[in-house]
Amino acid sequence: MSFVTPKIQSLPYSGIRRFFDVANEMTGVISLGVGEPDFLTPWNVREEAIFHLEKRRTVYSSNAGLLPLRREISSFMSRRYNLTYSPEEQVLVTVGGSEAIDLVLRAVIEPGDEVIYHEPCYVSYMPCVTLAGGVPVPVETKEEDCFRLAPETLEAAITPRTKAVILSFPNNPTGAVMSREDLEKIAGVLKDRDILVISDEIYSELAYGREPHVSIANIPEIYGKTLVINGFSKAFAMTGWRLGYACGPADLIAAMTKIHQYAIMCAPTTSQYAGIEALRGCGRAVAEMRLQYDARRRVMRKGFLDMGLSCFEPFGAFYCFPSIKSTGLSTEDFCRRLLFEGKVAVVPGTAFGACGEGFVRCSYAYSIDSIKTALKRIEEFLGKI
Amino acid sequence: MTESGFNEKILTFLEKNSRLTPADLADMLGCPEERVRDAVDDLRRRGVICGFNTLINWDLTERDYVSALIEVKVAPQRGQGFDSIAERVYGFDEVKAVYLMSGGFDLTVIVEGRTIKEVALFVSDKLSPLDSVLSTATHFVLKKYKDHGIIIGSEVHGDERLIVSP
Numbered sequence: 001m002s003f004v005t006p007k008i009q010s011l012p013y014s015g016i017r018r019f020f021d022v023a024n025e026m027t028g029v030i031s032l033g034v035g036e037p038d039f040l041t042p043w044n045v046r047e048e049a050i051f052h053l054e055k056r057r058t059v060y061s062s063n064a065g066l067l068p069l070r071r072e073i074s075s076f077m078s079r080r081y082n083l084t085y086s087p088e089e090q091v092l093v094t095v096g097g098s099e100a101i102d103l104v105l106r107a108v109i110e111p112g113d114e115v116i117y118h119e120p121c122y123v124s125y126m127p128c129v130t131l132a133g134g135v136p137v138p139v140e141t142k143e144e145d146c147f148r149l150a151p152e153t154l155e156a157a158i159t160p161r162t163k164a165v166i167l168s169f170p171n172n173p174t175g176a177v178m179s180r181e182d183l184e185k186i187a188g189v190l191k192d193r194d195i196l197v198i199s200d201e202i203y204s205e206l207a208y209g210r211e212p213h214v215s216i217a218n219i220p221e222i223y224g225k226t227l228v229i230n231g232f233s234k235a236f237a238m239t240g241w242r243l244g245y246a247c248g249p250a251d252l253i254a255a256m257t258k259i260h261q262y263a264i265m266c267a268p269t270t271s272q273y274a275g276i277e278a279l280r281g282c283g284r285a286v287a288e289m290r291l292q293y294d295a296r297r298r299v300m301r302k303g304f305l306d307m308g309l310s311c312f313e314p315f316g317a318f319y320c321f322p323s324i325k326s327t328g329l330s331t332e333d334f335c336r337r338l339l340f341e342g343k344v345a346v347v348p349g350t351a352f353g354a355c356g357e358g359f360v361r362c363s364y365a366y367s368i369d370s371i372k373t374a375l376k377r378i379e380e381f382l383g384k385i
Numbered sequence: 386m387t388e389s390g391f392n393e394k395i396l397t398f399l400e401k402n403s404r405l406t407p408a409d410l411a412d413m414l415g416c417p418e419e420r421v422r423d424a425v426d427d428l429r430r431r432g433v434i435c436g437f438n439t440l441i442n443w444d445l446t447e448r449d450y451v452s453a454l455i456e457v458k459v460a461p462q463r464g465q466g467f468d469s470i471a472e473r474v475y476g477f478d479e480v481k482a483v484y485l486m487s488g489g490f491d492l493t494v495i496v497e498g499r500t501i502k503e504v505a506l507f508v509s510d511k512l513s514p515l516d517s518v519l520s521t522a523t524h525f526v527l528k529k530y531k532d533h534g535i536i537i538g539s540e541v542h543g544d545e546r547l548i549v550s551p
Contacts, residue, residue: 020549033549123551172551291397295413302412345548368413 011130014123015351019335023345030374031345032362035172037237037318039292041274042285045236048277049270057269063261064253065093065245066272072279073245081204081215083228089250092257093267093275097202097231097244102128103256104198104227104246105164109134113163118149119353120321122172122200134163140355143312143323147176151185158189164196167216170203173352173361174321175297175314177207180214191221196252199228202244203317205235205286208294213316217248227252232271234317235286236278241271293318296364296371303375304362307382318365321349325358327385335360342381344374388424391416395424396433401534403437440533449499452481455508456522457492467491470517479507490522501525 002009023029040046064070070087077083085091094100101124105115109132116137117125129136139157141147149167167186169178178186190197199216207213217226231244244267246256260266297314304311304322311322324334331348338344349356364371386394394414398405407425411418428434443450459470467485474494475483482495494512498504508523529537 014551016549016551020547023548029548031548034546035550036546038544038546288397291394295398298415299412302415347549368409 007130011127014127016123016347019345019347019351022336023339026339026343029339029343029345030370030377032364032366032371032374033345033347034363034365036239036365037234037289038365038367039237039289041236041238041241042278042282044281044285045238045274045278049274052273053270057273059269061093061266061269061272063266064091064257065267066269066276069093069272069276069279070245072276073247076279077228077230077247081213081218083215083217083223083247085247086250090247090253092246092253092260093272094231094244094246094260095264095267096233096242097200097229098124099260099264100227100229100231100244100246100256101125101166101198101200102131103259104196104229104252105129105132105134106259107252107255108163108196110163112161114159114161115164115166116154116157116162117166118153118168120147120171120173120349120356120359121166121168121352123351125166125168135161137162138353140353141171141174141176142355143310143359146312147171147174147321148178148182149186151189154186155189158193158195162193162195164198165190166198166200168200168202170201170207170213170316172203172317173319173347173349173356173359174312175317175319176312177209177213177316178216179209179211180218183214183216184219187216187219187222190225195225197222197226199226201228201230203234204230206290206293206318207316208290208297209315224249232275232278236282237289238271238274238278241268241274243267243271243275293364296366296368299368300362300364300371300375303371303379307375307379309382318363320362320364321359322362323359327382329385331357331360337385338378338381341384342377344377344381386414391420392424392428392433395421396428399425399434438533440535442529442537444538450497451499451501451504452495452497452526453504453508454524454526455494455496455512456490456524457494457512458519458521459491459517460519461491462517470515473515473517474512477507477511479504479511 070091073091074085074087077085105128111133114135114137115129118141119138126136137157139153141149197216201215204213215228217223217228227246227248229246232238300320301311309322311320314320331350335346335348347361349359407418407421410421461467462469471483479496479498480494481497484493486493496504508521513521
């Protein structure tokens with residue numbers, strides 16, 4: 001017999017994980033498969049962490065996170081995104097943005113509550129909603145809409161049981177962004193309803209359009225019912241440090257802090273000290289990384305267009321999401337054959353939701369040389385199928 | 386993109402990798418190759434781009450190599466300031482760099498040669514005897530750790546990331 005509940009037994013492994021197990025066994029593969037920066041954490045951040053280890057700062061922090069870090073987060077949110085949060089009551093430091101997603105869902109979902117999220121999307125929304133006892137309600141975003149969430153689509157999915165909506169822009173895996181105008185339309189649907197907005201903005205520093213990143217919390221009617229989730233992984237190339245945060249209404253932050261207190265205690269202290277330095281002293285390093293990503297983004301997209309694949313122009317994160325429908329292959333087949341025959345690892349769009357069929361996610365968190373080599377292999381592979 | 390913003394991006398990329406071709410840069414910046422070519426030509430004409438060097442770690446080759454940083458105190462000349470003496474110094478092929486400094490001395494002179502003796506003779510025979518040179522202090526470089534923003538001789542780290550991650 002198994003002690004594991006049927007709910008967990010039936011919870012699938014992430015599609016990415018399944019694919020990774022295959023890819024990892026192979027040699028000579030060029031990967032466009034990662035969801036993390038290729039840049040190293042800036043040295044001033046690493047150096048700061050070493051300093052605090054030397055100073056024996058290796059004990060628990062307060063549950064909500066070091067107050068100086070929460071102050072820096074508050075100041076960063078204000079300076080970069082024009083959002084005001086009290087460091088004492090409206091900021092919680094978490095173990096990566098992913099913990100914040102889990103915490104908020106556990107804090108607000110009662111059995112049977114529905115949570116709407118737009119696909120293709122990051123892999124953990126559905127399982128986290130399910131684990132919290134909620135009902136996942138995926139809605140589609142489409143290439144012809146530039147993978148933005150359409151207000152009609154959102155409205156059609158709302159029922160009396162809808163508890164929350166998860167927005168994730170800039171989006172993984174599509175690279176889509178939402179302008180202020182787009183967000184105002186979403187706000188129009190939500191403003192008179194008691195629905196929590198969970199805005200996962202982990203890629204907010206990696207936006208390449210003319211307009212800087214806008215949060216839905218910037219819209220006054222929505223601010224009070226929005227939880228903004230962000231973190232250090234993507235902006236500061238700090239994935240392994242596991243450091244994120246959530247900002248939002250004080251009662252929600254307090255509730256999340258309670259769960260965090262019992263489940264986690266506090267985010268790693270060394271990472272928190274490093275995070276303070278990241279927010280204070282990395283403006284230029286982040287700008288440099290953004291410049292590099294932006295250049296790679298153009299090179300990669302042009303590569304796909306040149307080989308005859310349609311590819312929507314991504315304005316955020318570090319992914320291209322080209323369509324492979326013209327090959328006549330299913331996404332799984334395409335990725336499997338590209339891996340075995342072309343020796344390039346890309347992630348099937350279906351790993352991010354059923355509507356990812358016909359697309360593959362290609363990360364440009366690689367050097368331009370690697371990207372070009374991979375593009376060449378993909379082109380050769382296309383010639384053979 | 387404004388022209389100065391465009392030029393600054395070109396310079397930022399070329400400063401790190403001067404081998405990028407106009408075609409590469411055009412792809413990276415999303416513009417016609419011709420525009421990059423014109424911009425680079427203009428930057429060269431105006432002396433903003435002064436040259437394209439290759440950074441070489443001679444220690445890994447058969448060739449003998451030493452370099453030294455020389456602190457030079459000079460007497461500036463009326464009407465000419467330091468420029469005239471600097472010109473006398475930088476004319477020598479052995480001299481790789483000359484900077485006018487604030488602080489305790491006037492010129493930093495970077496000299497390269499095959500042997501310590503060669504560099505020492507350059508200082509004693511060529512540099513010190515110049516009329517305006519009052520004194521020199523020669524510091525030989527023992528090891529270069531980082532040069533032109535590039536860490537020298539560090540082990541090459543592979544990509545440690547998982548092949549696929551969410």
